[in-house]
Amino acid sequence: MTYRYITTPIYYVNDRPHLGHAYASVHADIMARYLRAAGRQVMLVTGADEHGEKIAKAAMRNNEAPAAFAERHARTFQDAWRRLAVEPDVFVRTTAPAHARVVSDCLARLYEAGEIYLAEYEGLYSVGQERFVTDKELVDGKLPEDREPPVLRREPNYFFRMESHRAWMRDLLRDTPDLIQPAQYRNEVLNLLEAPIGDLSISRPVSRLDWGIPIPWDKGHVTYVWFDALLSYVSPLGYPDGQAFADYWPSARHVIGKDILRTHTLFWLGMTHALGIAPYRRLHVSGHLLGADGRKMSKSLGNGVDPLEAADTYGVDALRYALIREVSFGLDGIISNAVIAQRLTRDLADDLGNLASRTLAMVTKYRGGTIPAPHRHDAAEQAIVARAAELPAIVLALVDDMKVGRAVEHVMEFVTQLNGYVARSAPWTLAKDAGAAARLDTVLHTLLEGLYSVSNLLAPVMPGKMRELRSLLGAVVAPGWDVPWGRGVTPGAAISAGILFRKPAVVDVSDISDVSDISAVTSGTPARPAAA
Ligand code: ME8
Numbered sequence: 001m002t003y004r005y006i007t008t009p010i011y012y013v014n015d016r017p018h019l020g021h022a023y024a025s026v027h028a029d030i031m032a033r034y035l036r037a038a039g040r041q042v043m044l045v046t047g048a049d050e051h052g053e054k055i056a057k058a059a060m061r062n063n064e065a066p067a068a069f070a071e072r073h074a075r076t077f078q079d080a081w082r083r084l085a086v087e088p089d090v091f092v093r094t095t096a097p098a099h100a101r102v103v104s105d106c107l108a109r110l111y112e113a114g115e116i117y118l119a120e121y122e123g124l125y126s127v128g129q130e131r132f133v134t135d136k137e138l139v140d141g142k143l144p145e146d147r148e149p150p151v152l153r154r155e156p157n158y159f160f161r162m163e164s165h166r167a168w169m170r171d172l173l174r175d176t177p178d179l180i181q182p183a184q185y186r187n188e189v190l191n192l193l194e195a196p197i198g199d200l201s202i203s204r205p206v207s208r209l210d211w212g213i214p215i216p217w218d219k220g221h222v223t224y225v226w227f228d229a230l231l232s233y234v235s236p237l238g239y240p241d242g243q244a245f246a247d248y249w250p251s252a253r254h255v256i257g258k259d260i261l262r263t264h265t266l267f268w269l270g271m272t273h274a275l276g277i278a279p280y281r282r283l284h285v286s287g288h289l290l291g292a293d294g295r296k297m298s299k300s301l302g303n304g305v306d307p308l309e310a311a312d313t314y315g316v317d318a319l320r321y322a323l324i325r326e327v328s329f330g331l332d333g334i335i336s337n338a339v340i341a342q343r344l345t346r347d348l349a350d351d352l353g354n355l356a357s358r359t360l361a362m363v364t365k366y367r368g369g370t371i372p373a374p375h376r377h378d379a380a381e382q383a384i385v386a387r388a389a390e391l392p393a394i395v396l397a398l399v400d401d402m403k404v405g406r407a408v409e410h411v412m413e414f415v416t417q418l419n420g421y422v423a424r425s426a427p428w429t430l431a432k433d434a435g436a437a438a439r440l441d442t443v444l445h446t447l448l449e450g451l452y453s454v455s456n457l458l459a460p461v462m463p464g465k466m467r468e469l470r471s472l473l474g475a476v477v478a479p480g481w482d483v484p485w486g487r488g489v490t491p492g493a494a495i496s497a498g499i500l501f502r503k504p505a506v507v508d509v510s511d512i513s514d515v516s517d518i519s520a521v522t523s524g525t526p527a528r529p530a531a532a
Helices: 019-037 053-061 066-083 097-112 163-175 183-192 225-233 243-251 258-275 307-314 316-326 337-367 379-400 404-425 434-458 463-472
Strands: 003-012 041-049 090-093 116-126 131-133 151-160 203-205 218-223 252-257 282-286
Touching: 003 019, 003 225, 003 243, 019 041, 019 066, 019 252, 019 282, 019 307, 019 316, 019 379, 019 404, 041 066, 041 225, 041 243, 053 066, 066 090, 066 307, 097 116, 097 225, 097 258, 151 203, 151 218, 151 258, 163 183, 163 258, 183 258, 218 225, 225 258, 243 252, 252 258, 258 282, 307 316, 307 337, 316 337, 316 404, 316 463, 337 404, 337 434, 337 463, 379 404, 379 434, 404 434, 434 463
Parallel strands: 003 041, 003 252, 041 090, 252 282
Antiparallel strands: 116 131, 116 151, 203 218
């Protein structure tokens, strides 16, 4: 059994998710779906980061107890993932007693081992990022991603001896080139590790903040939210003794945004090393989605595209597709309603949707809606069959490196190849020639089988639409990875004509040169795409 453990960040539940959160979760979900389709035993974990000052403050502003506030928003996230077809196996909550037990146990062990000590601390603290910051990180007196400048804090804190693990971390990163991907983020961390990183404050006095997991030996302090949150990667596996931990942890891949690179390297690698947990296998670091204003999309800035509204407007599958195609994983990129509409129009409706609808229409018109059996394959069919045979391995290898957009680009090139094949083989001409009936059968069968391959190859990205496509193709076979050519559609079975993707009705996106002009696409009542 080949296991794969995939995690997303556990999100701060102080509001509803925006598209930046969806970006990480959709990538992780797509990787999970591809690997599952290819027969791996996958566990996908996402969750809610419910403790800490940020949540406590947001709850207070809302006149609500932190527990009730976090509970309500955790549910909002769970509902959002359901709507966005993100299907985790576990939704971990840091307020769950089982998680708190793991945190307490880890703290106690580290304290006994001398890895934790008490000291007075003074420094600049970013409430937005929930961590102490250094002067070097500040631009114009604040972190670029924060609205407020950091505040000066002086208080007794428990510290974790993070600095003592620095040499080991540096060696690990040097010896494991693919531990952090893309490579620029590994270099960034290697640079950080050249200089002292200091020890990590892992507690807060209850006099200032009581919304957290108590420090087991000192009720005057609660656990720092990051120390608590990072352990949510092992608590759902039943760490330390659970079988799931033994099975899944050795294959762990964390999907995160670049804003939390430091916590997932310096903090988390240090913590796992001190606890005797093997380091994760890979950290997949995304860039940032930028709002139309060119700034990082964030809840605090309110410049995000609402993923649920976008799913309603364009369909959840088109949204997932646009997210992974538009911004290459690892890089920053702007995403707006306009670019989603453009992807839906061009790639999905014009290329894939058109291939499907004209193929289905021709089978209806020329063969009464019944799938014909193929005859002799010419060079054109042989090229298509050969490409269909090699695509699953190509796609899987790219997905394994979290190059999901690139993987899907290959499949869309195959769609282009099929569209070119329609044009060159001109079934409408063959249909006029009684002597070309066998050739027409072969062409139509090749197109249907090609579409079946596409439905399999894109199902992890667009599960609903690809299910719909398989049903239009009359494919009774359960979707499978690597289905050999000729086993997808069944000669003699009936297809249904249908339209897979509808263009957004409101705008002609070819007119949009300025993607920041969101109002152009969101005003009016867009047509809903066909139901999934
Ligand atoms: O940091 N573009 O939670 P968080 C791309 N609770 N991704 C974005 C993004 C954007 N504009 N904005 C957010 C936390 N993200 C901690 C994590 S994990 C043990 C604890 C994504 O709610 C990105 O993956 O602030 C980022 O790392 C994550 O959301 C942070 O979400």
